[in-house]
Amino acid sequence: MAPEYLEIVPATPVVSERNDNLAEAERIRRLVALHGSPLLILDCEAVRRQYHALQAALPGVDLHYAIKPLPHASVIATLRDEGAYFDLATNGEVDMVAEAGVDPIRTIHTHPIKRDSDIRYAMEYGCNTFVFDNPDELKKFIPYAGKVNLLLRLSFRSPDAKIDLSKKFGCSPDAAMSLLQQAADLGIRVKGVSFHVGSQALEPTKHVEAINACALIIQQARAEGLPALEVVDIGGGFPVDYIDQVQPIDTFCAPIRAALATLPAGTRLVAEPGRFIAAPAMTAVSSVMGKAMRDGRWWYYLDDGVYGSYSGRIFDYNHYPIDSLDFFGERSPSVLAGPTCDSVDVIEDDIMLPELDCGALIVGRMMGAYTSATATDFNFFKKAEIVVINEHVAEECDVVPLTA
Structure with a gap:
């Protein structure tokens, strides 16, 4: 009869893990x-896995992959085939999605500062949703009034984020109504609001704060008779494990889901994940x-x-x-x-x-x-x-x- 300890030692998982490591090492060699x-x-399977994990954590949110962290044709093709949307910021990124045969309706252009030639280049491709955060940028769209939809980017500083993207871009929430009124006066349609709290956010607190602020701006715009704000773009910042472990994505997104549920029914929800999918x-x-x-x-x-x-x-x-x-x-x-x-x-x-x-x-x-x-x-x-x-x-x- 075999010794008792042989019956209770969980050898199979250890052996399986060792075999997986050896197989990976052999593949690398x-x-x-x-x-x-x-x-x-x-690994395109990792791209698919991350995309679907975030989809499950943010149901009802259209995920626009932010191309800049990993601008590779295979990533674009993989996400295209999974039904993803795309976040563009430059002419080169427009070229990437165009060459991949991505339908322009799957794209938005989110660089807050653009040349007129950049606007025209994206529009020639078929992308007609852009971002602005100041009066001078708004005026660039006067020639395209009636042909474009804009998102007003707001700034919410996040000291916990690895990269603070609201330092360089976004207007104060207090300035939102003035900019929305200016757009209405110019006949330029502002379809919604957007923000990006920063890359590799460790807590969802700033996302929730920003969503709640967006809800107030939507209500105030309606009360003042401005065109309805129908889109809320919550940006990216969803964290991944490097050396230190971060919250599981479903846990991280739970309070975000709760905040999004308070927005008016029918609001189009958008996110711009980059690092989470690519890393x-x-x-x-x-x-x-x-x-x-x-x-x-x-x-x-x-x-x-x-x-x-x-x-x-x-x-x-x-x-x-x-x-x-x-x-x-x-x-x-x-x-x-x-x-x-x-x-x-x-x-x-x-x-x-x-x-x-x-x-x-x-x-x-x-x-x-x-x-x-x-x-x-x-x-x-x-x-x-x-x-x-x-x-x-x-x-x-x-x-x-x-x-x-």
Whole structure:
């Protein structure tokens, strides 16, 4: 008879997890053998998973993917096939959705400051919903009155957000009625209001505060006889796990759902997720080019760094989950440096790693948002190649235009 302890040890899940890790490591090695290093592995299944998780957390909200964190054709195509909408801010982003065959009714243009040529470019594509936040921007739409719908962007400062997007854009809620009246006087239709509390918000409190403020503005506009505000765009900011764990998305969105339920019946609800969809979708793989013992620590010099895929260390103020692909062995404080001749090119200056040989692979997780998008070829080190996995074509979904 087998010893009793063998009957109660939960060995199967441990073995399964170990096998999954080994399978992933083998896949990474195969991709590096085929494409070289550095690499960024873009997993379209992660894009779909994140999109549907946010859909479930925000039912009834049209999700317009904000392209800038990860502007890749496979991401656009994947989300297009899932029935997503898109948030555009530049002519290049207009080109991306046009080339992907995205119907313009799925798009809005949300850059608060635009050139006249930018407005015309988006309109030629077929996008006719834009954002403004000041009188001078409003006047740019005088030639297009009757052809465009505007959203008034409001500012709600959020000290808890990683990136405070209301510092640069948005008007004070106190200025909203004056701007709405100016638009009415000019014959320019303002369809609704929008805001963005900032990227990687850790609490939903500011979203709720902003939604409640929008509700008051909608009521006040109606009371003053201004055109009805039928759209509320709650922006993005939905958080993801990096080094520190954040609230599960359903928990984070619960008070947001409750606040949205207080808006007038029939209000069109819009969100602009970027990081939440993009961040988990890419894994970075780099190789150790060389190593040196400095001040009692191993310095490992990689073929990718902060001028490349790890640009988010500077531009996004972010730390990523990083480890060696072969993670066995005694660990000691180490430094991961990039390949360039600039001393600022250090990814992590105190990371616990086993001793590595030249050619060892380093893996960075959660590398989809604000990484390749802001990478450069500085010092003539080429940006990491993006390899796409888990693509497929799904049926098109019916969509309702924002202008309907």
